[in-house]
Amino acid sequence: MAYLVKPKDRAPARRERLAPDPTLPTTCVIGAGSSGIAAAKALYEARLPFDCFELGSAIGGTWVHQNPNGQSACYETLEINTSCPRMAYSDFPMPEGYPDYAAHHQVADYFAAYVDHFGFRHTITFDTRVDRVEHTDDGRWRVSFTGPEGAQQREYDNVMVANGHHWDARLPEPAYPGTFNGTQIHSHAYNSAEQLRGHDVVVVGSGNSAMDIAVEASKVARSAHISQRRGQWVLRKFLLGMPSDQVTLPSWLPWWVTSARLAFGAKLSGNVAKLGLPQPEHRPGQSHPVQSEGIRGALRSGKLLPRPGIERLDGDRVVFTDGSSVPCDLIVWATGYRVTFPFLDPSLVSAPGNDLPLWKRMVHPDLPGLFFIGLLQPVGAVMPLSEAQSAFVAALLTGELALPPTAELRTELAADDTAYKKRFYQSARHTMEVDFDHYLWELGRERKRAAERVTGS
Numbered sequence: 238m239a240y241l242v243k244p245k246d247r248a249p250a251r252r253e254r255l256a257p258d259p260t261l262p263t264t265c266v267i268g269a270g271s272s273g274i275a276a277a278k279a280l281y282e283a284r285l286p287f288d289c290f291e292l293g294s295a296i297g298g299t300w301v302h303q304n305p306n307g308q309s310a311c312y313e314t315l316e317i318n319t320s321c322p323r324m325a326y327s328d329f330p331m332p333e334g335y336p337d338y339a340a341h342h343q344v345a346d347y348f349a350a351y352v353d354h355f356g357f358r359h360t361i362t363f364d365t366r367v368d369r370v371e372h373t374d375d376g377r378w379r380v381s382f383t384g385p386e387g388a389q390q391r392e393y394d395n396v397m398v399a400n401g402h403h404w405d406a407r408l409p410e411p412a413y414p415g416t417f418n419g420t421q422i423h424s425h426a427y428n429s430a431e432q433l434r435g436h437d438v439v440v441v442g443s444g445n446s447a448m449d450i451a452v453e454a455s456k457v458a459r460s461a462h463i464s465q466r467r468g469q470w471v472l473r474k475f476l477l478g479m480p481s482d483q484v485t486l487p488s489w490l491p492w493w494v495t496s497a498r499l500a501f502g503a504k505l506s507g508n509v510a511k512l513g514l515p516q517p518e519h520r521p522g523q524s525h526p527v528q529s530e531g532i533r534g535a536l537r538s539g540k541l542l543p544r545p546g547i548e549r550l551d552g553d554r555v556v557f558t559d560g561s562s563v564p565c566d567l568i569v570w571a572t573g574y575r576v577t578f579p580f581l582d583p584s585l586v587s588a589p590g591n592d593l594p595l596w597k598r599m600v601h602p603d604l605p606g607l608f609f610i611g612l613l614q615p616v617g618a619v620m621p622l623s624e625a626q627s628a629f630v631a632a633l634l635t636g637e638l639a640l641p642p643t644a645e646l647r648t649e650l651a652a653d654d655t656a657y658k659k660r661f662y663q664s665a666r667h668t669m670e671v672d673f674d675h676y677l678w679e680l681g682r683e684r685k686r687a688a689e690r691v692t693g694s
Contacts, residue, residue: 270298272611444570468515496522617673
């Protein structure tokens with residue numbers, strides 16, 4: 238079934254604090270963004286003792302505009318690309334008055350309300366940086382952190398990593414040849430259209446942020462160009478008069494059915510290559526979906542001009558692979574992010590090329606007690622998946638569920654990793670892709686198996 242929630246499904250507010258059970262294992266949660274708060278809620282409701290450390294002073298991570306933690310990629314016009322019912326946690330729908338695709342401030346308010354509704358804000362320690370996470374000789378986890386009371390260390394039985402993967406900006410490597418006299422910023426540093434006003438702008442990239450920024454540039458810049466090496470199928474947010482992601486299919490169906498649905502959406506949306514962007518070399522289902530309601534109008538108006546990939550930088554101009562060049566004094570690199578964990582030694586855990594294979598995208602096969610929450614890129618929203626992962630881990634820690642034997646876990650991990658990577662073209666952008674509905678169905682099925690391992694039935 239489709240993962241949709243309705244207003245009547247909102248759980249009642251919690252009035253009394255739940256006391257942790259000191260006989261249960263301890264956990265450290267890193268981050269209080271959308272995945273971190275899902276983890277904190279699951280542990281809190283299971284009465285598992287835990288600490289949740291948040292670098293900044295606000296809940297919501299990426300969705301907090303100008304977040305004090307300095308990690309948010311949120312900009313003034315950012316709105317969700319997944320409709321509200323498909324993004325919401327299962328027991329806390331977004332308010333009925335929200336638009337189909339909520340703005341960033343509405344999403345941030347929703348996350349704060351979620352924490353307060355279920356009464357676990359007191360479990361989050363704000364303004365605290367996790368400096369180092371080390372695996373001890375006895376199999377526990379030593380966490381060094383710096384917070385309001387200075388530098389401290391604590392040991393835990395488990396760590397849930399929920400630090401997000403849209404904060405460590407990735408620039409082109411190697412850098413394009415030549416010199417540039419103007420300003421260069423990554424999309425992570427983009428805040429509002431005022432940064433673009435009056436400039437000759439080249440936006441480089443083909444994802445959702447590139448589309449949004451290029452559309453804004455077309456409105457306020459002296460000149461606006463979007464440069465793409467690879468074409469993308471750009472879907473519309475609305476099809477047949479409704480949010481396009483609410484046209485759903487049974488979650489147990491195989492991936493090719495989702496791929497066919499994306500292809501149908503791409504056909505109805507219209508191929509942006511007809512407006513001058515590169516022709517995609519892949520089928521619609523072979524890349525992470527890109528959505529934009531404004532890119533077609535910007536291109537048709539002539540206020541945004543399409544360009545191929547960059548060949549070199551030339552002082553106050555950018556030269557493209559077709560030999561053309563344009564005046565430019567501002568380049569916005571919308572070129573994605575690196576998946577990094579600054580608190581973990583790279584010899585212990587790293588993700589070269591953004592690739593970190595995990596069992597069910599959350600369990601490291603060699604490091605018991607280390608879990609990753611929200612480290613996936615769904616064809617849909619991450620929040621319900623983080624919620625399901627967190628509930629699964631909490632049940633593991635209380636003993637209600639059990640993981641498969643290590644050899645079986647490795648076999649399943651390898652099979653899933655191979656299957657996922659066959660679906661998409663090879664790039665750092667597609668190393669963590671999952672199908673939203675199928676992943677939830679698959680994790681639900683795995684939960685039944687995990688319960689049977691405990692009961693022996």
